Amino acid sequence: MAADALLAQLDQVKQTGAGRWVARCPAHDDRSPTLSIRETEDGRTLVHCFAGCQTGEVLAAAGLTWSALYPPRNPHDHHTRKVPPVPYADALRCIAHEAWVVLVCAAQIERGGRPSDAEVSRLSTAVERITTACQITGTFR
Ligand SMILES: [Zn+2]
Structure with missing residues (x-):
C-alpha cells in the first residue's frame, strides 16, 4: 500500500x-x-x-x-527505483546524440524548406529516444 x-x-x-x-x-x-x-x-x-x-x-x-x-513510478521497479536500469551517463549520451540528429535535421530543413518524410520520421524517432532516456532515468513518468 x-x-x-x-x-x-x-x-x-x-x-x-x-x-x-x-x-x-x-x-x-x-x-x-x-x-x-x-x-x-x-x-x-x-x-x-x-x-x-x-x-x-x-x-x-x-x-x-x-x-x-x-x-512508485512502476510497481515492477518498486524495489529498484533508486537505481535506474541504465546508467545516467548512457542515457545522457543517448540524449546528446539525438540532439545532434535534431540539429542536423533542422539545418537540412532550414536549407531546403520542407522536411522529407525520412527526416520527419527520424525526428520522431529522436523524440521517442529522448523520452525513453528520460523515463529510464526517472526524469519523468
Ligand atoms: Zn501535528
Whole structure:
C-alpha cells in the first residue's frame, strides 16, 4: 500500500475506513491521534494534522521525505527505483546524440524548406529516444 512507509513510522495507527487511518502526529506532542492519513485512488497519500502541523514537519518527524507520499513510478521497479536500469551517463549520451540528429535535421530543413518524410520520421524517432532516456532515468513518468 502507498501509505505503508508512513504508517510504519507512526504510533497508535488506527484504520478508520478503506484507505483511511488516524495516528499520533509525530510532529507535535500528540496525546490523542490527530493525524489523518488517507490514500487516494491514484496511489498518493494525503496527510493532515488537525493540530495544524505542516505535512513537511510531519514527514521530517517521521524520518521520511515527500517521496513517501507518492506511488512508485512502476510497481515492477518498486524495489529498484533508486537505481535506474541504465546508467545516467548512457542515457545522457543517448540524449546528446539525438540532439545532434535534431540539429542536423533542422539545418537540412532550414536549407531546403520542407522536411522529407525520412527526416520527419527520424525526428520522431529522436523524440521517442529522448523520452525513453528520460523515463529510464526517472526524469519523468
Ligand atoms: Zn501535528
